[in-house]
Amino acid sequence: MSETKPAPKTVADGNTVHGVVAEFSDVDSLLAACERVRDAGYTKADAFTPFPVHGIDKALGIKPTVLPWIALTAGAIGTCTALTMQIWMNGIDYQYIISGKPYISLPAFIPVSFELTILFASFGTFFGMWALNGLPRFSNPMFTSPRFDRATDDTFFLFLDAKDKRFDEAGAKVLLGDLGGEFVEPVVEDDSPKKIPSFLLIGLALVIAFSMIPALLVARMRVTKSSSPRFHVFPDMDFSPAKDAQQISTLFADGRAMRPDVPGTVNRGELDWDVDFQTGIDMEKLAQIDAPRARQLVAMMQSDTEIGEGDGEVAGEESPAEEAVEEVTEEPQTEEPAAEEPMADEPATEEPAADEPAAEEPAADEPEAEMQEEPESVKEESASEEPTAEETATEEPASEEPAAEAPAEEMAAEEAPAEETPAETAPEEAATPAEAEPPTEKPAAPASLAPASGPTVDTTPWLTENPLTVDAEVLARGQQQFNIYCSVCHGMNGRGNGLVNQRAQQILATTWTPPSSLHDQTLYQDAYPDGKLFSTISNGVRKMPGYAAQIRAKDRWAIVSYVRALQASQNATLDDVPASQRKALQAKQAEVQAELEKAAAKAAADAQQSAT
Amino acid sequence: MSHHQAVAPKPADDPAFTMPALLSGLSLPLCIGGLIALVGGAFLGTTSLGGRFGMSVYLTAFMYAFTIALGSLFFVLIQHLSRAGWSVVVRRVAELMMVMVLPLAILFLPIAYSVWFGSLYSWTDAGYQAEHGVPIAVWSEKLRWLNPQWFTFRACLYLVIWGSTAWWYYSKSQRQDETGEITLTESMQARSGPAVILFSFCTAFAAFDWVMSLAPMWFSTMFGVYIFTGSVLSAHCAIALLCYVLQRQGAIRDEVTVEHYHDLGKLIFGFICFWGYIAFSQYMLIWYANIPEETHWFAARYPGFSSTFGPISIALMVLHWGLPFLGIMSRHVRRRPWAVAIWSAYILIMHFVDLYWAIMPEASLGAGGAVGVLSSLLCVIGMVALMLGLIITVGSGTRLIPVRDPRLGESLAFENI
Amino acid sequence: MSLAVPNGLDNSVERPGTRAPLVLGESSYHSITEAVCKIAENPPSKLWVISFLVAVHLATMLGLCIAYLFYTGVGVWGNRNPVFWGWPIVNFVFWVGIGHAGTLISAILYLFRQEWRTSINRTAEAMTIFAVVCAGTFPGIHVGRAWLAFWLAPYPSLNLWMWPQFRSPLLWDVFAVSTYATVSLLFWYMGMVPDLATFRDRSKHPVRRAVYGVLSLGWSGSSRHWMRYEKAYALLAAFAAPLVLSVHTIVSFDFAVSQVPGWHTTIFPPYFVAGAIFSGFAMVITLMVPARSIFNIEKLITIRHLENMCKIILTTGMIVGLAYGTEFFIAWYGQVTEEKFAFINRAMGPYWWAYWTMITCNVISPNIFWWKKARTTPWIMFVVSIFVNIGMWFERFVITVTSLSRDYLPSAWAYFEPTWVDWAMLIGSFGLFFTLFLLFCRLMPIINMAETKATLAKELHMAHKDAH
Structure with missing residues (x-):
């Protein structure tokens, strides 16, 4: 695995030592080393690997992350935001009926609620993960050693942090050496300049300044009035040649705005008209x-x-x-x-x-x-x-x-x-x-x-x-x-x-x-x-x-x-009624007749009474 | 990168692979009691609330058992199709439920009978067309699909396809227990593709025939998928629950581990979401388009329209989807076998409610009062007891895991990342 | 630490009880890094340059067409009464569908622990992003006044003083597709960060190193980072899986909530999703088969990977076929005149050629994958994947155009014909897609190195165990 061995880097005086790092060339020896380091009482040890190593969390004693809770919270916020937004916008603030649906149509609000839940939860996960990891972080003492470039290729690094209570540089080096680590060396402060180059700052300031211009222009136009007609970036339908059906038009030679049907033709499907x-x-x-x-x-x-x-x-x-x-x-x-x-x-x-x-x-x-x-x-x-x-x-x-x-x-x-x-x-x-x-x-x-x-x-x-x-x-x-x-x-x-x-x-x-x-x-x-x-x-x-x-x-x-x-x-007569129903009808007729007579008699009586 | 130790399988004749004595002893009482309750429930429903109600109650119980058996069949097929390793230790339990398709085929007879001589399906009513004002032309076309001869023929076709598939897979798996031939696994894998296609086809059409045609004028292309989803969900729950019960009784204790429950839990969670998705999509499309050809089915189940099934619709939304969704979301729950078992039992109950909600409104009597509820419960409890009794009987004659499956080692050593 | 699998080994054969290797040849962690990084580090091949030029030209054509469209108006398309949803919407649904396989491979196969996804998921995810870019273009310009498309966003507007219409499936689409694009981008980018760190650490040129340095966010490979990273990856996968379902479901709602015969059918959501996965996997094969031989990565993208994709194409093809059948059956069973007519019209009406092209390509052609020979022969699967792509485009065409061209009002029936702008835009969208894809091949790690190394580590471990 290893190529030419560069001379171990000498520690410049005055540079803080952040810890000691050692290299391993395969997963199994790394895991074994991790377990030993954990058992030795180190709690801040860390491994750097080109890919996620299954089982290393246990080997190093890393605690599970709270990320799922962040995601859950963000998702719940997403659901609530979406529902509130839709109910307020379509149900309360700007009500109008569309396709006969109620203002607050929960089934119709579910798709957007679902999407926003996922969106928020994903944002929570994505940004939460980087935040928990303390990334982006471009200045990392680990990166000072050129050998560390292989941490993203094929080499595994085990790092003992100087902040660990048990840490002492010499002891750590011995421990790592004993565990089979190669190139055991201290990790020193990143001594590259920390100041941001001035051209970057100036460039950034200029970009910000220029980007303000359109916003300022729009803001100015919002508050000033003008008598000249509207400025048409896109013509939209402002100048579309609309015609009324009954108007005279120059579009066709006969002056009509609409075309009459072609004479002597039969429309599709009308041939068999009666x-x-x-x-x-x-x-x-x-x-x-x-x-x-x-x-x-x-x-x-x-x-x-x-x-x-x-x-x-x-x-x-x-x-x-x-x-x-x-x-x-x-x-x-x-x-x-x-x-x-x-x-x-x-x-x-x-x-x-x-x-x-x-x-x-x-x-x-x-x-x-x-x-x-x-x-x-x-x-x-x-x-x-x-x-x-x-x-x-x-x-x-x-x-x-x-x-x-x-x-x-x-x-x-x-x-x-x-x-x-x-x-x-x-x-x-x-x-x-x-x-x-x-x-x-x-x-x-x-x-x-x-x-x-x-x-x-x-x-x-x-x-x-x-x-x-x-x-x-x-x-x-x-x-x-x-x-x-x-x-x-x-x-x-x-x-x-x-x-x-x-x-x-x-x-x-x-x-x-x-x-x-x-x-x-x-x-x-x-x-x-x-x-x-x-x-x-x-x-x-x-x-x-x-x-x-x-x-x-x-x-x-x-x-x-x-x-x-x-x-x-x-004008129907009894003969028109089916024989089977005649009886019932006659009975009914008699009944109605009786009722009518009764009513007539009563009316006559009433009339007499009122007359007298 | 797994650092777990390779687990050596126990010898094939280990007592851990046999049906626990307590359960074996229960098989006969369960069978007899179940049959009595089943018949009693259907009889009670028929005599007090009419033939259609009684048969609907029976159909609900039948579909409940049948969907679970079908889901298990699907589980077995899909494990072979995807060459899965993790699931080997729970596959035999699924296979035991899968062969229940065969006794259930016999239990289909009353339904077939009622198509010819009974009144379960309203399309067998001579007066349906006139009563509902269905145009004659439409009705005669409908009857070309919905007539007793053709219905019976199709049912036989589905049952033969399912039954033979289930039996074939069961017997091959049994044979592997004895011989350990790897070629058996290979031939099961090779046939799983076409088998799944036949399975999907039959499931979709059986759902149309047996459940959807209860409302002859209603149609929904999604309905087959809806029944299928509930079926697979409940099958996963039944597998988890049955494994848990067997382990409590001392069988397969070292084989089915927390990792398998975790995986079953994940699948249950996934299918709960999928059920919610399918149920919502079906409702949503019909609700939104709002055309009377389709809405009448939901109207019979709508809160405010139906005092019995309206609340059940709401309950399904909350209790069949919402509650278990939240309940099984957490990894901590899924990694506790007892919690997975409890949720599985809960979802199995909800699956019954789901089918009850799909079938019973078409009997037009609501829940049928106390007698109706009693007959529904009697029927389904009887059906479940009968099935359990049969599963135990079949399981007593075999081993509880496929002991010589070539992927058994992988399954035993399986660990979730 | 290296693993030697004979190069000629047929890893499409897997004996039950063992698992076939997914990385072939003499491989070590370093050789994987080399194989992948070289694609971006070596000067571009002639083939790449030529393809890139062609693609850029086509993409420019798309740009010009869009400019022409903006200048003239949507009348430049063939969209006429009654077919107001013509090719632009067909293209939109087609491209969104293509995108879905990427998410499916990265998210759903991840959840199902299908390790063969590792060497193809990056490309598939990139494909998702680019397909969604192409897809997003069409509804964007289809709104007519595209410069006012921001009205779709629910922002408080002083001019309009109103809100978008959340009961409309078209607005759901806006949310679904933009969420999908965002989450896919996050997922893709997050998956790429460790590999970008590899690029950073291998870069000699300071500018290159600075750019990759910024993009990789200072990734160091710390185990604590990896732990959270993996959790985040799993969570994003768990979110992306239902998301991918929801996106095409909502696209299907665009059609299915209406009352147009042939559109309003409840099976649309799962059927559209299956169709999307179907077409997406076909597109992955279309891209992968040439890419693996051009970039010399056959050892990482092996026949086994391709065979598995063929199986998925076969499965989803069968699902799509079953859905076609179900639709037809229910149209007859339901006995609704218009619905019956719509389906007969599809198969026998003026667009019969489109319908039968669709059936041939989508239902019949994948059946060749029942034969293992076809599943393991790259050129056959390449040809079939092209057929499937064509077929799936036609599926959307059939659904959109046949139903609209003849719906309830026979007096309004008309035959849709595309214009040259329609054609140019369809071809141009492929240009845009391939431009982005070819750039990606040159600039980004096209294979997920970290995951492939993890797979190798597992195989090393197994080999080690077998040796003892």
């Missing part, structure tokens, strides 16, 4: 009697629709919404003039309104003839008198045309069983005003509804049948959706007295239009086809907003089916 299903209108028929409107409906649907969840259904369609809203809102207004001057009065209004009067006159007596005439007359009208509608249509007429027709054709194929000839629908349409009469005799619940029940004629070929196969599941779904969306105004029973209406009556809201009772006969299937009801749900009527955005088309149809069921429930 326009009838989405609008409640038999499109093929509409195309025959009012081609531009049909085209417009389809085109607008394609440009404005979004895809709903999951299976690519439509969640909302604004375009037919607008269309139909106009149409239905027209109803009460056109009520009176429609009866007197059907044609002349209307041309200025939009086409849906325009075709109403067109259909009105002949509807009563010559349905078939009218149906043939109508398409032509409407075409003429729209060509001549509808510049606004035409404008949008003519913008890209070539490409829009096929887009409008393709779905219609597809639909025709799909809807084959539901298809009806114009001849079949016409009488039905014609029957509408006739059958709409009774409501005037049997007034609807809220008086203000009366105008709506006037005889208006609607030629739109509404779907007369619910395209869904109505079964218990659909009805249950419809009921659920009805109860969620409709019942707030229309009431659970559909009589138009939902909670919102009750409240409106209570506070005597002046602008409130009471919701219709769904049991009004004008809203029955024969007077108000399923498609129309669907369209009303989708697009709203009067004060009622459209629900196309909230309720999926399928569910709207389910609601339609449920409304029909509700209506049927009011």
